[in-house]
Amino acid sequence: MLEGSVQSGTTAGRDGTDRTEAPEVEIISSSTCPFAQRTRMVLATKGIAFSLKEISLDDKPDWFLKLSPYGKVPVLRHGEKVLWESAVINEYLDEVFPAVPMLPQDPFRRALARIWIDFANVRMVPHVYKFMLRQDQEGQEFQRERLTAAVLFMEHSGLRELSGGPFWMGDRPNLVDFTFFPHVQRFVVLSHYRSFVIPPECTRLLAWIDAMHQTPAVQAMRPSNETLIRNWSKYAHNTGTGVTAREMREA
Structure with missing residues (x-):
């Protein structure tokens, strides 16, 4: 795991905000992928504690390809649930973690x-x-x-x-x-x-x-x-x- 891994209790993220305890949230990402960057910024803004696993998109492990049907990042694991596609992941996070809403209410x-x-x-x-x-x-x-x-x-x-x-x-x-x-x-x-x-x-x-x-x-x-x-x-x-x-x- 890289920086951003979750510990028990509320933790401080790299942006300095307090993170809501959610040790079951994991983001599988690549450091330079813009689509994964979207979700990482949403997690940081909403203060959701998460663990971060980065992979190389040039050498994708077999376990990752079983999770991501398209072979793309990001992939979100939330407990036993697995989601892919950044736009879908971000709306899911907004619904499940409603603090700091990320879409208009109207x-x-x-x-x-x-x-x-x-x-x-x-x-x-x-x-x-x-x-x-x-x-x-x-x-x-x-x-x-x-x-x-x-x-x-x-x-x-x-x-x-x-x-x-x-x-x-x-x-x-x-x-x-x-x-x-x-x-x-x-x-x-x-x-x-x-x-x-x-x-x-x-x-x-x-x-x-x-x-x-x-x-x-x-x-x-x-x-x-x-x-x-x-x-x-x-x-x-x-x-x-x-x-x-x-x-x-x-x-």
């Missing part, structure tokens, strides 16, 4: 939050990977345009309309923020390998990124830019052999 606002979570997963994140994987100039420029369009939609139809606060839907981060942030954080990789720049008109998005960097959960679970650039070289050169790389090539 049904319409909660539905809007889920729309934006779906947008992140379906309309934004794939373009991050495809932009990195494309080796030809024409393909890269096509993905640059698609990702830029997604970013502008986030700015004008998302952040500017949903919230007057620093985060997506108010004064504190919720599941929408934690769904978007790990991949937006990896724009540093797109900048390094593909010269991608967030359009300057995206003032709300840039302010949101600054606000997210100040949150304890992000600071506790944030890989360095150098680590991200090194780890994502496999996407930049299209040498990645993982499940996500394969899926994005096929999509």
Whole structure:
């Protein structure tokens, strides 16, 4: 087990918050996986005590493949229950551990939050990977345009309309923020390998990124830019052999 393993009683997390005792919660993760980072930030923000087991996605143990039908992280073990897929895991955690709610209470606002979570997963994140994987100039420029369009939609139809606060839907981060942030954080990789720049008109998005960097959960679970650039070289050169790389090539 790595740092964050649970002991009996309330423990302090790496973000300095008190954690609710929940020794049966285990997250199986990879240190640089953005999807796993989502769940780790939710756990930290909600103050849920958990044990952390990290695996190498390049050498997945057999016991892990029996738990994760897709061969992906994160995987959550809660007692005898096993869940995969970060968006599903995060909603489960929010329902089972209701302290520090991570979705709006109003049904319409909660539905809007889920729309934006779906947008992140379906309309934004794939373009991050495809932009990195494309080796030809024409393909890269096509993905640059698609990702830029997604970013502008986030700015004008998302952040500017949903919230007057620093985060997506108010004064504190919720599941929408934690769904978007790990991949937006990896724009540093797109900048390094593909010269991608967030359009300057995206003032709300840039302010949101600054606000997210100040949150304890992000600071506790944030890989360095150098680590991200090194780890994502496999996407930049299209040498990645993982499940996500394969899926994005096929999509």
